[in-house]
Amino acid sequence: MNQGQKTAIAGIYEVCIGVPEPLYAIQYWEQFGYRLGQEGELPPATARQLYGVDSSLRSIRLYHQDADHGLIRLMIWQNPTNQGLGMESMKVRGNRWATTLTTDILNVLNHVEEAKVAGWAIAYTHPHWEIIYNKERKNRPFVDPTVGVREMLLLQPLTRQVLFQRFGYTLADYGKINSNSLLKTSQFTHMGMVIQDDSKETLKFYDEVMGLLRVRDDVETSYESSLAGREIFGLQPGEKFFVTAFDDPRSSTTDLMAARSGRLYIIRFPSSMSIESRFEAAKPGSLGMCLYTYRVQQLEQFCDRIKASGVQKFTNIVENEFGEPSFSFVAPDGYFWTLIGQY
Secondary structure, eight states, X not given: OOOSOOOSBOSOOEEEEEOSOHHHHHHHHHTTTEEEEEEEEEOXXXXXXXXXXXXXXXXXXXXETTOSSSEEEEEEESXXXXXXXXXXXXXXXXXXXXXEEESOHHHHHHHHHHHHHTTOOOEEOOOEEEXXXXXXOOOOTTTSOOOEEEEEEEEETTEEEEEEEEESOOOTTSOOOOTTSTTOEEEEEEEEEEEEOXXXXXXXIIIIITXXXXXEEEEXXXXXXXXXXXXXXXXOTTOEEEEEEEEOTTSOSSOGGGOOSSEEEEEEEOTTSOOOBOGGXXXXXXXXXXXXXXXXXXXXXXXXXXXXXXXXXXXXXXXXTTSOEEEEEEOTTSOEEEEEEOX
């Protein structure tokens, strides 16, 4: 994942997850191939500067093989601000979730169904068949190879996950399976957000200001066209959403095989739909998935450019809990972000 040209920004670096205590979370994510990494702390004054949370913080970074993106940061706040998104609907503004590639989605489903029987707080969809590419092509069953994915949603009080398995194709730089893990999974390959913006003006922030590569734009998913989309996002008859994806600049808008993981998926619902806003439950201080980070070259230049771009809020550069120069901001769409300097 480190080959190729260096860029100022790459794929999403971390998914940050607020947890009341780390032991169970570490054990859980180890089954997805993650392992213990750095630990660090912040006093309340610095946590307030960087994250806007008046609480001391202890964080643990989890690595996945040699991946340089799609990592996890467990954030243990002395005084969490709220319980987070929990197992709420995916059809809310402010939503966050992370997606993982697996080579055995039925094995994941087996564990999910056993957890359900054991009384866990858990919600899920069955692994639905979805054709991602060349949807217009008509295959002949039992004659032509199937090319697509099985994907499922998995919600728990502290995690919001989508898992998928590929059939009929591979992408070398889009997820690296840890074959020694119980669930045969990769690092997080893509992360999601939900907005409402018919003008699409807020989307410009991610390519024009952040420097990401817009690789898919306004791909429509409707109740009628996608069973997976219908169940995952709770679509009703006649409802639809649009998907725009932003990649590591080393990816490609035309060459499927050059796609890289660390992708940001933005789900855009029409403004005419009535959708609850839950931004407060998905930012630092919250339990559950509460923040995404990017690691960037030339952090000071990013800081200046973002401050001049009309973002809602921003901080100055300070050291985060791992001693890394960082700053935070609220993007035009309402999402809280933190960038980390890489030198």
